[in-house]
Amino acid sequence: MTSTDLAALRPRLPSPLQEIEDDRFSRRGVRLSLKRDDLIHPDLVGNKWRKLAPNLAAAAGRPILTFGGAYSNHLRATAAAGRLLGLPTIGVVRGDELADRPLNPSLARCTADGMRLRFIDRSTYRRKTERSVLEGVLRAAGAEDAYVVPEGGSNTLAVRGCQALGEELRGQADVIAAACGTGGTFAGLTAGLAPGQRALGIPVLKGGFLTAEIERLQREAFEGRRGDWTLDDRFHFGGYARTTPELDAFAEDFEGRHGVGVERLYVAKLLYGLVALAEEGAFTTGSRLVAVITGAPFPC
Numbered sequence: 432m433t434s435t436d437l438a439a440l441r442p443r444l445p446s447p448l449q450e451i452e453d454d455r456f457s458r459r460g461v462r463l464s465l466k467r468d469d470l471i472h473p474d475l476v477g478n479k480w481r482k483l484a485p486n487l488a489a490a491a492g493r494p495i496l497t498f499g500g501a502y503s504n505h506l507r508a509t510a511a512a513g514r515l516l517g518l519p520t521i522g523v524v525r526g527d528e529l530a531d532r533p534l535n536p537s538l539a540r541c542t543a544d545g546m547r548l549r550f551i552d553r554s555t556y557r558r559k560t561e562r563s564v565l566e567g568v569l570r571a572a573g574a575e576d577a578y579v580v581p582e583g584g585s586n587t588l589a590v591r592g593c594q595a596l597g598e599e600l601r602g603q604a605d606v607i608a609a610a611c612g613t614g615g616t617f618a619g620l621t622a623g624l625a626p627g628q629r630a631l632g633i634p635v636l637k638g639g640f641l642t643a644e645i646e647r648l649q650r651e652a653f654e655g656r657r658g659d660w661t662l663d664d665r666f667h668f669g670g671y672a673r674t675t676p677e678l679d680a681f682a683e684d685f686e687g688r689h690g691v692g693v694e695r696l697y698v699a700k701l702l703y704g705l706v707a708l709a710e711e712g713a714f715t716t717g718s719r720l721v722a723v724i725t726g727a728p729f730p731c
């Protein structure tokens with residue numbers, strides 16, 4: 432796999448920056464733009480391109496083995512990359528009980544794209560980064576030579592790949608906001624911004640552990656904390672994949688207002704958080720705010 436093979440997939444980079452008119456921001460004097468990373472590539476959507484591309488190059492044609500939950504955007508993107516680039520892919524899925532059930536649409540898409548799925552029990556899954564457990568997983572999959580990408584795709588190469596997202600936003604915004612899962616996208620994005628730009632992360636998981644994790648990812652990728660950033664932990668709606676009728680209604684309303692599909696696990700919580708923060712007066716009058724659209728709804 433070379434960067435030429437990846438370039439042949441014609442990613443739309445830099446991704447478009449789209450200013451939108453939304454009275455919930457404009458009445459506070461805030462200009463809102465969407466950084467349309469969801470338009471980078473129809474199959475490697477949003478942060479998936481930025482995180483996977485450097486890993487696909489590093490895999491150099493070896494099979495890719497990675498991890499995810501039953502609805503993982505990352506597993507789908509890895510499977511699609513395998514199809515597009517002719518690479519074998521293996522997806523290790525959390526929950527051995529899923530092996531006996533019909534595949535959900537997300538996992539069915541993975542297998543349609545040629546990914547081989549392996550289901551493992553939740554307690555082994557939790558220990559998947561331990562060397563002996565990982566070796567067992569690779570052996571059981573018959574893939575000892577595979578290139579391993581961690582859950583969510585957030586390794587050092589991925590974090591460095593997301594630095595380009597921040598660099599594309601230099602001079603374009605005062606505050607840049609993005610949803611965080613593992614924190615890899617945000618760790619890279621914030622490192623790419625210019626001095627004076629501020630980043631705001633909205634974690635979609637409950638727990639409050641992410642500041643330390645993002646600092647760790649930045650230390651590994653850049654040898655220290657980078658950028659001016661904070662997290663706001665109030666908009667996880669109970670945790671990963673949790674939602675409420677209010678959040679669903681918000682996302683539908685946003686789609687109706689702006690004609691942009693709102694991915695529900697991450698982007699909906701980001702946009703909801705930004706509206707709430709604007710109402711609290713968290714953004715100064717005259718500021719330019721960018722929301723990073725890190726994904727698209729599935730099924731599209």
Ligand SMILES: Cc1ncc(COP(=O)(O)O)c(C=O)c1O
Nearest residue numbers: 504612613614615616697725726
């Ligand atoms: C659509 C979308 N947005 C945001 C994220 C969060 O990315 P990260 O895990 O790098 O924090 C993910 C997960 O990869 C995602 O699928």
